[in-house]
Amino acid sequence: MSLVELGLYFAALSLVSVGGLPSVMPEMQRYVVDVKGWLTPSEFIQAFAVGQAAPGPNVLITSLIGWKVAGLPGAFVALGAMCFPAAVIAWWVAELWDRFKDSPWRKAIQRAIAPIVVGMILSGGFVLATPGSPDWRLWLIAAIGAVGMLATKLNPLWLLGAGGILGAVLL
Amino acid sequence: MSEARETPVAPPKDLRELFSGFFWIGARSFGGVLPWAYRTMVEERRWMTHADFTETIGLCQFLPGPNIGNASIVLGKRWFGLAGSIVAFLGLMALPFVWVLGLFVLYTDLSSNETLKAIVTGVGAAGAGLFIGTAIKLGRPIARKPAAFALIAACFVLVALARVSILYVIPVGLALAVFAARRKWL
Numbered sequence: 001m002s003l004v005e006l007g008l009y010f011a012a013l014s015l016v017s018v019g020g021l022p023s024v025m026p027e028m029q030r031y032v033v034d035v036k037g038w039l040t041p042s043e044f045i046q047a048f049a050v051g052q053a054a055p056g057p058n059v060l061i062t063s064l065i066g067w068k069v070a071g072l073p074g075a076f077v078a079l080g081a082m083c084f085p086a087a088v089i090a091w092w093v094a095e096l097w098d099r100f101k102d103s104p105w106r107k108a109i110q111r112a113i114a115p116i117v118v119g120m121i122l123s124g125g126f127v128l129a130t131p132g133s134p135d136w137r138l139w140l141i142a143a144i145g146a147v148g149m150l151a152t153k154l155n156p157l158w159l160l161g162a163g164g165i166l167g168a169v170l171l
Numbered sequence: 172m173s174e175a176r177e178t179p180v181a182p183p184k185d186l187r188e189l190f191s192g193f194f195w196i197g198a199r200s201f202g203g204v205l206p207w208a209y210r211t212m213v214e215e216r217r218w219m220t221h222a223d224f225t226e227t228i229g230l231c232q233f234l235p236g237p238n239i240g241n242a243s244i245v246l247g248k249r250w251f252g253l254a255g256s257i258v259a260f261l262g263l264m265a266l267p268f269v270w271v272l273g274l275f276v277l278y279t280d281l282s283s284n285e286t287l288k289a290i291v292t293g294v295g296a297a298g299a300g301l302f303i304g305t306a307i308k309l310g311r312p313i314a315r316k317p318a319a320f321a322l323i324a325a326c327f328v329l330v331a332l333a334r335v336s337i338l339y340v341i342p343v344g345l346a347l348a349v350f351a352a353r354r355k356w357l
Contacts, residue, residue: 016341017235022302026330027337034334042292046282049295050275055201056267059237063268064275075272079264086236087244091256094245097230104353111357112348113233115319116341118310119326125302126331128295138296145300150308156301157202160294167293168286 002038003070003077010062010081017086019117021059024082025124028065033131038069041131048128053160059083137170178217182250186258189251192216193243193262200267204239212246219246239263318356322348 009031017024025048032038039047047068051061059082066078100106129142141163148159183189192211200207205228212218219227231241243263247255281287313319326344329335351357 012338015235016337017237018233018341018345020232020236020238022305023341024337025302030334030336042288045295045299046278046288046291047275049291049293049298050278051271052298052301053294054267054271054274055199056197056271057200057204057237057239057263059240060264060267060271064271067272067275072272075268079268083236083240083260086234086241087256087260090231090234090236090241090244091248093234094230094248108349108352110233111352112345114309114313115322115357116326116344116348118306118313119323119344120330120337120341121302121309122306122323123327123331125299125306126327128299128302138292138299141293141296142300142303145297146304146307147300149301149304155202159301160202160297163293163295163297163300164290165293167289167291167296171289171292 002036003074005036006066006069006074007077007081010078011085014082014085015089017082018113019120021057021061021082022124023117023120025061026120026127028062029127029131032065032069039065043068045128045131049160053157141166141170180217180220180223182218183216186251186254188216189247189255190258190262192218193259194265196239197263197265197267208239208242313357316357318351322351 013024013027029041029044033041033044044065047064048061051058051064054060060079062082063075063079066074066076068074070077097106125142125146129138131138144166145159145163148154148162149156183192196204196208196211208228209224213221213224227242227245228238231238231245234241240260240263243259244256247257247259249255251258278287278291282291310323314323322344326340329340330337348357
């Protein structure tokens, strides 16, 4: 039963996931942890960490959530549900988008999406760094990650690695 | 790109080459897929030009869904139709799917170890920081306009603090944002 629920919910999220996976992270955390209780807050951040550290598109984090909920079928269903509806849209819209290259509506939509995506990604970062009650140590590590990314051109893996070391020392 | 003059750009010859290209992107994309997609498709295999790549990724960033996943759908369709989309998508996901699950199973086995748990939690917090950094990078050029700043702030308050579902926030927010953009407020 939870497999069907998971699939339908992720499929709905797929349709609104402008900006990709980072945009839907706060919602996944809310639904999977707060509403359904399938994962604890700390399990969620750990699944996220594994998904970030492994190679590949970060949407694969959804397969880890599916795995926790219902094993291997859960992993397939979660990933498929998150990708398929959006893929259908991409399939249809790609050519349409070219055809409306000079339409004022296209330009308006492009400009409109940007602030929404920024708001969602910011929320995702905040929610992930705040599992349960606020913890200054997690906020400090997140702040270092953010500053490191903005101030340097390091491969993000180095920043994740630094986060791991800080985690071992502080947590 | 200086190499652009060396070999002409040509799409993959067949589905096999399409699969192996995307498989290779997925296989080595440590620390983010986009740079590897660029290296593979533009620099090494010369399937497309720099401009074409930028344009396609730009489109995929505006569509819902994973950017690079969408790119596999769009490019697969352009070159080989439906079969191309399916093959490119599966190629991209195949190995990373196995890796991420394998790593997670391994981690779950070992997660009674408190130090390891602390390390992984730290990695997660740093990953959250990368999100915040990305938001600042994308937001800085647009947030000077009051309407854009208000939308960003409203999204944050509703989603991060009040924990309202994005199934409501995104459609309503987009409608307001398109309205604002049509009035030249964004």
